[in-house]
Amino acid sequence: MPLKYSILPNRGVLKISGPDRVDFLQGLVSNDVSKATDTKGVYAAFLTPQGKYLCDFFILASESHQCLMLDIAADALPAFKKKLTMYKLRADVEIEDVSQGYDILAFFGDAKMEITPGLYQDPRLAEAGYRAFVSKGTGWQNAEEVDFDSYDLHRLLLGLPDGARDMIVEKSILLENGFDELNGVDWDKGCYMGQELTARTKYRGLIKKRLLPVEVQGPLPENGTEIYAADKLVGEVRSGLEKKALALLKLDFIEEPLRAGESTLRVIQPDWIILTK
Template sequence: MSETFYALLSDRAVIRVSGPDRVSFLQGLVSNNIETIAATKSGYGALLTPQGKFLFDFFVYQQDEDSLLIECERGENGERAAELFKKLRMYKLRAKAELSDVSDSYDVLAVFGKDALSSLSLDATPGTTARIADGIKAVDPRLSDMGARVLLPKNALAEMAAIGATESDAESYHKLRVTLGLPNGSEELEIEKSILLENGFEELGGVDFKKGCYMGQELTARTKYRGLVRKRLLPIKIDGDAPAAGTAIMNGDKEAGIIRSVHGDGGLALIRLERISDDAELIADGAKITVSVPGWVQLPESAA
């Protein structure tokens, strides 16, 4: 039996950007290179404040020759997608680009499991993209171990049965996600505070350092070239009652990090690299915390 699972991600929204200036408009805003997005390649990136702090992260797909799709956080009551839409509209100015919220037209799915990519007939290159029915299937642009993203037209979930996928749930997806160390927007990244390189965006293909100017580029580049990364978002294992997100992780009387999210007995935490070591005893609200470093994470030599 195929080990392929799918989860409907009801907390995601889809914004369509169309028109002749759609690429140049986004290129000056987004941390990744929008010019590389094509029918066969999707991407991951972020919109930052002018000071280089996190506002939104999202996936970008080519819908057709005239349109791009941005898959983003919906927010509890749709507020995150509405804020992104408003921000994009504010920066559009005279660009020949049209914005529309097409969330009601799509179901956003995560497809995961050891057979996920083969079931979808996709190779293991992050971002590899093809059509499925009247929708889009793409290897997760961040990390192929996460499986794939699928945008299906509403009422087309039978396509998942056709590839032999078993229905799962969003929490199973998030448990896998945090094990792999992948952030999920504002769940783990603080709005107007978080820095991309502390949260894996370089290794996860969310930043292009050769594309030219974009909003917030200066801090992102300075962080990289001056070696200013002193914290990293890393997976944690929790032994004991799970602390709440926001709980400090202590190494003796010193703060070693902050828990950003909890899913089951795991989660993600922003860890101070100088405070962790093989013999560190980390505690958060009485629970023992074990930090792991995924293979894709590149730590500074002093912390490796």
Template sequence: MSFFIVPLPHRSLISLSGPDKASFLQGLVTNDVEKISPQRPLYAAFLNPQGKFLNDLFIVETTDGDWLIDCENAEELLKRLNLYKLRSDVTLTNLRGQYAVYAVWGDDIPALEDGAVIDDPRLPELGRRWYVPSDTSIPMPLSPLETYDRHRILLGVGDGSRDVPVQKGIILEHNFDELGAMDWRKGCYIGQELMARTHYRGEIRKRLLPVKIEGPAVSYGAPIFDVEGQEVGEMRTYVDDCGLAMLRLSVFDSEPVELKAGQTILKPWIALKKG
């Protein structure tokens, strides 16, 4: 099989409609929603007022002009969005249970007969995302979530709150700028002050990076140390012999880079590429 289809049960959809949908969302997310079209989905983040991570979002325009928001924890996100709704003429609808989200990549990907298809706006290597009515069966073999996790980990891509701590994570440390989730020319949005200060002062000292794992499995959140015993990061998601780790960039000041978590050796590298 030259392609992979993976259900993402932790993701679901919210529908956003109404004449004020663009102005409503523009002041809430990190990317410029004016760029959205049926041919151009958008990746963005929703932050708290202190500029820390709450949700990552794929925003998709349907053929009838409504928007779909692909997200985690739809119920919690809806509560937060409704706090900012005020007099905006928009309608927010939780579609959880009505649609399933799939990650799809590889060669000779078959056509989807019922549902919506977008190219993943983060990296071409991530392929596509399918939004399929829940009562529609996929007449093709499905791969487990671990297959998608390994694919994205090797590319250096996190997966929402599975890799970014909610209410604590700084998204620039988690490569959201490299993944096209930021627009530095748009107007104000919640959490913009921290993003702008960090970006323009060049204050990124840590990054989420892929690591090769040599030895026993490393638990999520395990501290990582350099050869001198200094703590330089912590482990995030992993599959078999590869994982993601939040690491100080100073670990690359000397070569070769070899780190440890317990008795396990970790070898990081820079993986992200655009286009």
């Protein structure tokens, strides 16, 4: 597949600057912020103290601007910015919404790209492609621009969650949504908000449900449609497009016939997803 890119209209950009920026964010999010550079992205989440999902994002560290740049869902950005401001206390940081100045691009296809500042390989999966921060309206010269639905279908086929479209704020937990396999958690970084529940879930093997891609036979169910195996409620449909969707399912039922509304569903397990029952 030739290299394609889509401008992601549902993303915003948060800028965190100041000498304490890395240490400040490090104590709040699920991954090691110090590993971000201007060409290496870090995927991370921000949780409640009880370990429930609030938002997720990609982090780059801009050396030229001495700041962290966060690629985050636009609808989650205001609440996250407010939370960060609350936790700021005496930390020497500035937190700015700079979304008006940037587009987030997602690249996919078989071609390899030369990494440059602001452009990085998606840290979740190599198959996911690349992402970039670019000045608003500039696009990209050496790739074909396609619509958002083309990228969204690529994402669904890989089984990658897309923020609150797939994870319920203040209810979802990271490991049900693939954050371990998708490099969204650093198990050695030390304390962060919600770490205790996240670690306990992993080491006690408490995962009973997973977000999985499904193939839809029939009309595409709406987000939130209940899924049944016979007469048992076993999950919910999340985001979808055409005949593909993501679904949060109880692991004990993923091999059984599934229905959601007027449609039947078939689980498609990508190679990266590791299931334990």
